[in-house]
Amino acid sequence: AQSVTQLDSQVPVFEEAPVELRCNYSSSVSVYLFWYVQYPNQGLQLLLKYLSGSTLVKGINGFEAEFNKSQTSFHLRKPSVHISDTAEYFCAVILTGGSYIPTFGRGTSLIVHP
Amino acid sequence: DAGVIQSPRHEVTEMGQEVTLRCKPISGHNSLFWYRQTMMRGLELLIYFNNNVPIDDSGMPEDRFSAKMPNASFSTLKIQPSEPRDSAVYFCASSPSGVPYNEQFFGPGTRLTVL
Secondary structure, X not given: OOEEEOOOOEEEEEOOXXXXXXXXXXXXXXEEEEEEEEOOOOOEEEEEEEOOOOOEEEOHHHOXXXXXXXXXXXEEEEOOOOHHHOEEEEEXXXXXXXXXXXXXXXXXXXXXEO | OOOOEXXXXXXXXXXXXXXXXXXXXXXXXXXXXXXXXXXXXEEEEEXXXXXXXXXXXXXXXXXXXXXXXXXXXXXXXXXXOOOHHHOEEEEEEEEOOOOOOOOOEEOOOEEEEEO
């Protein structure tokens, strides 16, 4: 069975600073990888996803993530954050050739300070 | 499209009462998911429907929980009887079917408080 680990439950950062949110997964087969964002009192929405091809994936709102197969990681980055990026971020995996059910990480709370 | 619609947005009830949460998926989406989110356990998948048929209900906590999808545009999650430990935010999500890498579109959630 696959699992997803988001090592940081909370990441505080100042506005305009760079940020990296970490995600590691374990799986015996290939996976599809996703990052979702949840703003306060809202549902999750997709930031970006990796299916195949280029390991660097660009998403909405200036976020990007890099797939590293050897390290089984899919870290999310943004070079300069805004106050409006304050939210909960979830990493998720789906097995290729498996069911359509994603496994979500526990989430990382990004807190951007002015 | 209006997105995934959930009702009610907030529900406060007393222990032992029946609670029914409702979801209208995005038109044309064949897959529907019910999740529960708590601080302690994070986001948990409760049940997954494909073409109105329950495919995986292994996440349903116990017999007090039941879910139905009578047609492609409506699903319910029922808790009977409710308990304080059921307090959580319940999300419904839908996804186009056909391939596993389609994103899920989440509703705004129902915040349930059981006193």
